[in-house]
Amino acid sequence: MFKVNENYLKLPGSYLFSTIAKKVSEFADANPDKEIIRLGIGDVTQPLAPAIVKALHAAVDEMANADTFKGYAPDLGYDFLRNAIVENDYKARGCDIAADEIFVSDGAKSDSGNIQEIFSADAKIAVCDPVYPVYVDSNVMSGRTGEYDEKTGTWSNVIYMPTTMENGFVPEFPKETPQLIYLCFPNNPTGTTITKTQLQEWVDYANRVGAVIIYDAAYEAYISEDNVAHSIYECKGAKTCAIEIKSFSKNAGFTGVRLGYTVVPKDLKCGSASLNAMWARRHGTKFNGAPYIQQRAGEAVYSAEGKAQLKEQIAYYMNNAKTIKDGLEKAGYTVFGGVNAPYIWLKTPDNMSSWDFFDFLLEKANVVGTPGSGFGPNGEGYFRLTAFGSYENTVRALERIQKL
Ligand code: MLT
Numbered sequence: 421m422f423k424v425n426e427n428y429l430k431l432p433g434s435y436l437f438s439t440i441a442k443k444v445s446e447f448a449d450a451n452p453d454k455e456i457i458r459l460g461i462g463d464v465t466q467p468l469a470p471a472i473v474k475a476l477h478a479a480v481d482e483m484a485n486a487d488t489f490k491g492y493a494p495d496l497g498y499d500f501l502r503n504a505i506v507e508n509d510y511k512a513r514g515c516d517i518a519a520d521e522i523f524v525s526d527g528a529k530s531d532s533g534n535i536q537e538i539f540s541a542d543a544k545i546a547v548c549d550p551v552y553p554v555y556v557d558s559n560v561m562s563g564r565t566g567e568y569d570e571k572t573g574t575w576s577n578v579i580y581m582p583t584t585m586e587n588g589f590v591p592e593f594p595k596e597t598p599q600l601i602y603l604c605f606p607n608n609p610t611g612t613t614i615t616k617t618q619l620q621e622w623v624d625y626a627n628r629v630g631a632v633i634i635y636d637a638a639y640e641a642y643i644s645e646d647n648v649a650h651s652i653y654e655c656k657g658a659k660t661c662a663i664e665i666k667s668f669s670k671n672a673g674f675t676g677v678r679l680g681y682t683v684v685p686k687d688l689k690c691g692s693a694s695l696n697a698m699w700a701r702r703h704g705t706k707f708n709g710a711p712y713i714q715q716r717a718g719e720a721v722y723s724a725e726g727k728a729q730l731k732e733q734i735a736y737y738m739n740n741a742k743t744i745k746d747g748l749e750k751a752g753y754t755v756f757g758g759v760n761a762p763y764i765w766l767k768t769p770d771n772m773s774s775w776d777f778f779d780f781l782l783e784k785a786n787v788v789g790t791p792g793s794g795f796g797p798n799g800e801g802y803f804r805l806t807a808f809g810s811y812e813n814t815v816r817a818l819e820r821i822q823k824l
Pocket of ligand 1: 460461462463529552608
């Protein structure tokens with residue numbers, strides 16, 4: 421009889437956002453007259469910017485012509501996109517990253533789930549708690565996390581770094597030394613962030629203990645404060661200890677288009693093993709490159725037109741964030757985030773559990789959010805709302821919540 425990867429059987433329940441989608445769909449079926457407003461999953465709602473649509477059309481036309489048709493993309497990405505990334509996301513910020521350190525992919529979720537496979541099977545990981553579930557779940561699938569304790573909602577071989585109201589949502593260095601540290605700033609789910617000085621301390625720590633930081637910078641475009649780093653490579657020494665993962669989903673609305681990239685610096689080594697070479701080998705074997713059409717759309721993100729249009733789109737979502745934050749505060753909620761990120765993290769009222777508040781909000785206001793406990797035990801008692809809805813829906817959702 422064949423055997424399965426039993427690590428999969430250890431995973432409790434289903435993926436957080438699948439569980440929520442199922443619950444919402446059941447509620448919708450039972451209440452066809454209710455108009456549900458979805459502020460749960462961080463999925464964008466505004467259409468692609470005109471400069472991107474233009475690039476997509478042009479690329480489709482190229483694919484329709486024998487002279488300009490493209491087959492397999494280079495597995496690490498087209499030079500036109502890798503060079504645009506280097507110029508705009510790194511050189512412009514004083515970061516010394518070369519095009520052959522950029523690996524274009526079909527999105528940050530795939531990269532953040534896959535990156536763990538170039539590390540040792542017994543590498544100890546450290547995560548913030550609460551945390552984007554993909555980091556932990558992908559390590560569970562690889563058998564790195566030990567056993568799950570249902571009572572505490574934790575894995576025996578994972579180091580958890582609480583990020584809560586009590587510590588200002590700034591994780592402390594763990595007591596036990598990790599080999600891999602997952603950091604996401606601006607943070608999903610809390611919508612909070614750390615300063616560049618604090619990030620530098622993490623880089624110094626990782627270099628000191630010989631750990632690698634997997635830095636998820638998916639929400640970088642939402643940073644509004646000057647003292648927050650847009651890339652971990654703004655910190656000295658990051659090239660010897662950090663991998664950075666970036667997405668086009670949140671800054672350019674590519675959740676349905678799919679495009680992202682990962683930076684693996686050539687200075688990042690374990691003895692003579694180059695992580696850059698290993699990730700290139702992995703990409704070459706398991707990936708045939710992000711589609712040409714998407715990569716041309718990605719290039720348009722960095723055009724003058726594209727930049728101006730996306731600035732407006734981000735301002736639109738951040739206006740929603742402000743609307744939610746101000747509206748909740750007016751209604752007496754304790755609220756975090758929403759200044760450098762499109763997520764609002766609120767304390768549930770009257771010590772309600774996160775899932776009880778989810779049900780309460782869905783039933784009484786027909787508004788969907790994400791229960792904090794779905795992101796880890798220290799998310800219990802919190803709740804996440806996204807600013808990615810339309811402005812009209814955001815205002816209506818807040819009116820309903822204020823009436824509760
Ligand atoms: C979220 O809601 O946390 C994100 O949209 C999920 C994702 O980006 O995969």
